[in-house]
Amino acid sequence: MASEPREYLRIERLPHVWCPGCGHGMITHALACAMAELELDPKQTAVIGGIGCSGRTAFLFDMDSMHTTHGRAVVFATGLKLVRPALTIVLALGDGDAIGIGGNHFIHACRRNLDLTAIIYNNAIYGQTGGQVAPTTPPAKKSTTSPYGNLEHPFDIARLAIAAGATYVARTTSFDFADMVKFIKRGIQHKGFSVIEVLTHCPTYYGRLNDLRDPYEMLHTIKEQTVPIEEWDQLSEEERAGKIVIGELHRQVRPEFVESYYRLIAQMQRLQENSVDGH
């Protein structure tokens, strides 16, 4: 057991590879704090990452971790959870990893409602590969592959997760450290598929191409675009334009897949034993 956030990290691997001022470090810190507050046993916890800047999170945790193929972190986690149901599994996914390349796996994990916690580091761009346009890049924003502004409509990850059937969905920003810790904790405690979307900043690509080179300025710009869910309901349609709702957006109780699966196996075994006795 460890109770200090730093005890969950491979401190000797610091400094990490993320750029100066990157929000991914802040989210990783919040995850370590959430683990410490829940006093999770590192031997019974695993962190799984995919490809992208966010995939580096898995290296930093001093526990079992997997660095998987692009978009398939959810798939590896599904397998691990089914084999070792007692493990607490946290997924560190990027926006491209979760809903770009791994979009199909992501929606089906939401639908199945496995007891996993997915933290989505949404920086609205493909940072590691050179700042290409992502399915989360806001309209008219520049990237290296949309130098005149993005023409596509972006995904709303939290709403997608709710529609696909995730049973705990929260959204926050890398500005709100206490909220990140609180939602990650609740996500881990929740029995079912939890999605915590964190709107974060990429000063190196997104910032440089969109006149927000300073990480602190960018942190504030993201925060200013958001409205807490408590205030959201009182806003008119016009006031909501260009704003993003943050907070605990969805919570639902639905049978969890792994539990149902093991219950079915036990049921079938009993049935078989009874029929053997009967003959």
Next chain:
Amino acid sequence: MRRYEQGSFFLEIEPRRCKGCGVCVQSCPQGVLTLNSEGKVEATEIARCVFCGICEQRCPDFAISVHKERILQPSLV
């Protein structure tokens, strides 16, 4: 590791991890922190520090740690 004390409370800064992004310097409500000529953070005005811990929370590189007696639960600070 550099240590800056104010009574029994102290800040620890690991210059090897600091990348000089300046987020902590701009976040500090008391103006305690500055970047030195090497681009690393230093607590030049430690006497003004109120140990709110925002620099530790905002630092993406785990370079700063704020040590004080835990009066409140970490989640409430």
